[in-house]
Amino acid sequence: MAIFNSDKKQTFNPQEINIINAGTSIVGDISSEGDLRIDGSVKGNITVKTKLVLGASSKVDGNVKAANCDVQGTVNGNIFIDDLLSVKATAKVVGDITSQKLVIESGAEFNGKSQMGISKSSNGAQKPSTPSASKGE
Numbered sequence: 001m002a003i004f005n006s007d008k009k010q011t012f013n014p015q016e017i018n019i020i021n022a023g024t025s026i027v028g029d030i031s032s033e034g035d036l037r038i039d040g041s042v043k044g045n046i047t048v049k050t051k052l053v054l055g056a057s058s059k060v061d062g063n064v065k066a067a068n069c070d071v072q073g074t075v076n077g078n079i080f081i082d083d084l085l086s087v088k089a090t091a092k093v094v095g096d097i098t099s100q101k102l103v104i105e106s107g108a109e110f111n112g113k114s115q116m117g118i119s120k121s122s123n124g125a126q127k128p129s130t131p132s133a134s135k136g137e
Contacts, residue, residue, distance in 0.1 A: 016034060017037055018037070019037045019039070020036075020037070020038045020040045020042070022039040022040055022055070022057045024040035025043075028044045029046070029047070030042060030045075031046075033050075035048070035053075036048045036052050036053070037054075037055060038053070038054050038055065038058045038073075039056075039058055039073075040057070040059075041058065041059040041060070042059075042061070042062065043062060044061075045062040045063045045064070046060060046062065046066075047065045048065070048067070048069075049067060050066070051066065051070075052064065052066040052070075054071045054072060054075065055072050056072040056073055056088075057073060058072070059073060060073070060074065060075045060076065060077060061076045063078045063080070064077060064080070064081075065079075066081055067081070067082045067083055068082070068083050068084045069085050070086045071085070071086070071088060071093060072088040073090070073091065073092075074091070074092045074093075075091075075092070075094070075095060076094045078098070078112075079093065079096070079097045079098070080098045080099075081098070081099035081100070082099075084102075085097060085099040085101070085102050086103045086105075087103065087105065087110060088105050089105040089108055090107070090108070091105075091110075092109040093108070093111070094112060095111075095112045096112045096113045096114070096115070097110075097112060097114040099116060100116065102114060
């Protein structure tokens with residue numbers, strides 16, 4: 001089968017989506033340079049440099065870090081998102097959320113703290129962003 005042919009050199013294509021299907025269980029940390037969709041279960045931390053989608057059948061026991069994320073399944077751990085986190089109606093999140101933007105749909109379960117508007121300082125540490133003063137003040 002061509003899929004198992006190791007003779008060809010593979011290059012990274014950020015347009016391709018990595019998928020962990022339902023029925024697949026992974027124990028250990030996952031790191032991805034490109035988009036990732038998980039419909040199975042993961043016991044470990046997940047780090048994605050672009051977009052992460054946790055499908056309705058997904059179950060994650062660990063921390064999640066990504067640029068953007070849609071959560072439809074279950075997450076038991078803290079979530080750190082650089083831009084937009086969407087928690088869908090089917091989601092169940094137990095842990096703290098840190099993101100620039102947060103959308104929680106009606107019906108979703110969220111037990112934890114949320115912190116928004118976090119930006120990175122020049123030394124890489126996270127700090128709360130300060131709102132700019134309006135001209136009328």
